[in-house]
Amino acid sequence: MSNIDPKLTTLIIGYGNPGRQDDGLGPSFIDTFSNFIALSEYEENKLNLQSNYQLTVEDALDICQYQQVIFVDASLEGESAFHVDEIKQTNDTGFGSHSLTPYALIQLCQTLYQHHPKAFIIGIRGYEFDQFEEKLSAAAEANLNQALAYLQKILRPLNSDECTPLEPHHA
Amino acid sequence: MTTQKARVVEISPLTRVEGHGKVTVHLDAHNQVSEARLHIVEFRGFERFIQGRMLWEVPVIVQRLCGICPVSHHLAAAKAMDMIVGVDQLTPTAEKMRRLMHYGQILQSNVLHFFHLCSPDLLFGFSAPADKRNIFEVIKAFPELAKQGVLMRKYGQEVIQATAGKKIHGNTAVPGGITKNLSIPERDALLKDIDQIIKWSEDAVLLTQNYTRDNLDVVKGFANFDSSHMSLVRADGAMDLYDGKLRAIDAEGDTIFDHMDYRQFDQYIMEEVKPWSYMKFPFIRSQGKEDGWYRVGPLARMNTSDFIDTPLANAHHQRFKHFFGNKPAQMSLAYHWARMIEVLHCAEKIKLLLLDSDLQGNELILKGERREEGISVIEAPRGSLFHHYKVNENDQVTYCNLIVSTTHNNTAMNRAVTDVAKTYLSGKNKITEAMLNHIEIAVRAYDPCLSCATHALGKMPLKIEVYDADNKLIDTASQFVKQETQ
Numbered sequence: 001m002s003n004i005d006p007k008l009t010t011l012i013i014g015y016g017n018p019g020r021q022d023d024g025l026g027p028s029f030i031d032t033f034s035n036f037i038a039l040s041e042y043e044e045n046k047l048n049l050q051s052n053y054q055l056t057v058e059d060a061l062d063i064c065q066y067q068q069v070i071f072v073d074a075s076l077e078g079e080s081a082f083h084v085d086e087i088k089q090t091n092d093t094g095f096g097s098h099s100l101t102p103y104a105l106i107q108l109c110q111t112l113y114q115h116h117p118k119a120f121i122i123g124i125r126g127y128e129f130d131q132f133e134e135k136l137s138a139a140a141e142a143n144l145n146q147a148l149a150y151l152q153k154i155l156r157p158l159n160s161d162e163c164t165p166l167e168p169h170h171a
Numbered sequence: 172m173t174t175q176k177a178r179v180v181e182i183s184p185l186t187r188v189e190g191h192g193k194v195t196v197h198l199d200a201h202n203q204v205s206e207a208r209l210h211i212v213e214f215r216g217f218e219r220f221i222q223g224r225m226l227w228e229v230p231v232i233v234q235r236l237c238g239i240c241p242v243s244h245h246l247a248a249a250k251a252m253d254m255i256v257g258v259d260q261l262t263p264t265a266e267k268m269r270r271l272m273h274y275g276q277i278l279q280s281n282v283l284h285f286f287h288l289c290s291p292d293l294l295f296g297f298s299a300p301a302d303k304r305n306i307f308e309v310i311k312a313f314p315e316l317a318k319q320g321v322l323m324r325k326y327g328q329e330v331i332q333a334t335a336g337k338k339i340h341g342n343t344a345v346p347g348g349i350t351k352n353l354s355i356p357e358r359d360a361l362l363k364d365i366d367q368i369i370k371w372s373e374d375a376v377l378l379t380q381n382y383t384r385d386n387l388d389v390v391k392g393f394a395n396f397d398s399s400h401m402s403l404v405r406a407d408g409a410m411d412l413y414d415g416k417l418r419a420i421d422a423e424g425d426t427i428f429d430h431m432d433y434r435q436f437d438q439y440i441m442e443e444v445k446p447w448s449y450m451k452f453p454f455i456r457s458q459g460k461e462d463g464w465y466r467v468g469p470l471a472r473m474n475t476s477d478f479i480d481t482p483l484a485n486a487h488h489q490r491f492k493h494f495f496g497n498k499p500a501q502m503s504l505a506y507h508w509a510r511m512i513e514v515l516h517c518a519e520k521i522k523l524l525l526l527d528s529d530l531q532g533n534e535l536i537l538k539g540e541r542r543e544e545g546i547s548v549i550e551a552p553r554g555s556l557f558h559h560y561k562v563n564e565n566d567q568v569t570y571c572n573l574i575v576s577t578t579h580n581n582t583a584m585n586r587a588v589t590d591v592a593k594t595y596l597s598g599k600n601k602i603t604e605a606m607l608n609h610i611e612i613a614v615r616a617y618d619p620c621l622s623c624a625t626h627a628l629g630k631m632p633l634k635i636e637v638y639d640a641d642n643k644l645i646d647t648a649s650q651f652v653k654q655e656t657q
Contacts, residue, residue: 019235053241053340057287058325111310112318132220132235 257539
């Protein structure tokens with residue numbers, strides 16, 4: 001259960017609360033991405049998508065099996081439309097069920113099973129978070145589209161390569 | 172004695188507590204704690220947001236309130252909508268599916284709270300260094316226990332997925348019933364592991380029981396104060412987490428009210444507003460504002476219930492009651508023991524339901540005579556959860572009022588914070604991180620869900636601020652979550 005499965009290449013997890021405006025960027029990314037690309041173009045298990053309200057501790061059990069995991073979340077900060085960072089080393093002991101970060105999750109993998117997948121986080125800049133509304137702001141939606149286009153291009157070689165890791169990127 | 176100005180210490184936000192909150196400790200000129208307050212940064216816009224929505228949407232939308240107890244809101248809203256669509260008794264399949272979902276929810280939530288948020292405090296001690304008090308250190312020191320916590324939580328989520336359609340924000344509970352039953356493959360997949368879950372649950376009960384016994388001086392001296400208690404109970408006095416009538420008892424265990432129909436809750440419960448908190452302060456009307464506050468949640472449920480209708484949990488419940496002299500347990504840290512007895516009860520209930528063929532029934536949804544108002548109460552992991560709605564002739568919500576478990580415990584948490592602050596902070600010249608953690612431990616015992624703020628990247632500081640009597644910031648410290656990236 002905890003070992004990397006060579007057949008499981010890339011998992012993308014978009015998370016956030018779609019009922020809180022731009023906090024829904026992560027789930028929106030997955031929704032749109034799954035329509036945007038034809039998953040059938042990818043060989044089985046080359047690319048899997050998940051959408052959730054939040055990250056949970058048991059996600060560590062699944063994540064540990066992948067070669068590469070990409071988290072997609074709304075970002076409160078930054079000038080760029082989106083950024084891609086590698087979770088290279090973690091020392092995140094902040095832990096709560098509302099606030100479990102990808103960093104803590106990767107550390108959880110490492111602590112539980114002594115290994116973790118290559119992990120990246122795509123932070124898409126959002127601007128409006130404080131109202132209960134199931135709609136992205138126009139500016140956040142534009143940023144979402146940029147991030148989608150970027151990832152679609154990057155992930156295309158997945159079929160030919162065993163695993164094509166992302167690189168840090170700011171756009 | 173050195174003359175000092177009065178000052179305020181702020182802990183904001185609390186760590187390892189659901190949502191965000193802030194504690195201010197008010198010190199007088201002699202460094203004695205005069206008062207401590209738990210400030211809730213709660214978003215109150217939800218009740219307005221829900222207005223105008225169609226009644227059948229509500230059980231799905233209310234889950235947006237919370238990522239950790241969405242099932243509780245889902246079921247509470249569905250129960251209220253049952254009343255509006257005129258269904259007072261669900262089909263056996265619908266009620267048992269909802270109950271199964273609910274037990275899965277309480278199991279996973281209580282497990283997460285204990286194993287991953289509270290166990291570091293109990294296993295390493297309240298004054299252990301900050302870098303020791305986290306789940307990662309628990310994994311290193313107690314790897315099997317930590318893995319059990321992850322797998323138990325996963326199991327609860329699988330129960331939710333099988334009954335609610337999704338692990339988070341399911342949509343199967345609808346006004347008048349449920350949209351799916353439990354298939355045989357789903358049942359068999361869950362049955363496969365349930366005996367192991369029951370075993371681990373009982374081990375967790377013993378762990379918390381032994382902690383309470385072995386550290387009785389600490390437990391007795393930590394946020395231990397008399398209060399009333401309230402929860403749903405079944406007609407025969409058994410603990411019932413899904414439905415029943417409300418019972419409230421005073422600090423001596425005497426009845427304040429019993430078998431109270433929650434549809435008339437506003438005749439018994441009132442809410443007070445205080446200027447320094449967004450969260451209201453409920454109280455029992457007959458007891459008045461000052462004395463009418465009460466506790467809800469696992470501790471209250473142990474105190475109000477006469478028995479538990481599953482054998483293993485009942486045996487531990489009787490032991491719990493005996494330990495506290497058959498009087499209401501009042502120690503805040505006893506919440507942990509109570510919480511694990513509930514986990515065991517839920518695990519036993521899950522097994523019983525999985526073996527019940529009603530879950531494969533096909534009568535799922537009923538209709539009745541339409542009403543304009545719906546009120547429900549459910550025992551959520553943190554305590555009694557009230558949902559109250561009114562709808563118009565177009566099925567649109569015109570009124571919504573939610574009293575969540577954490578709101579019921581508001582006064583109790585403030586009391587706990589004040590007690591601990593007076594014990595551990597008064598007279599000290601230097602406020603250490605360990606002292607501040609004692610306050611957080613008191614709040615954490617209640618497992619509060621302070622708000623469901625957005626979690627987006629960049630929002631995780633632990634900030635402590637010290638103000639003098641003129642409200643001037645004289646000291647500050649931040650403990651940011653360290654996120655190292657390339």
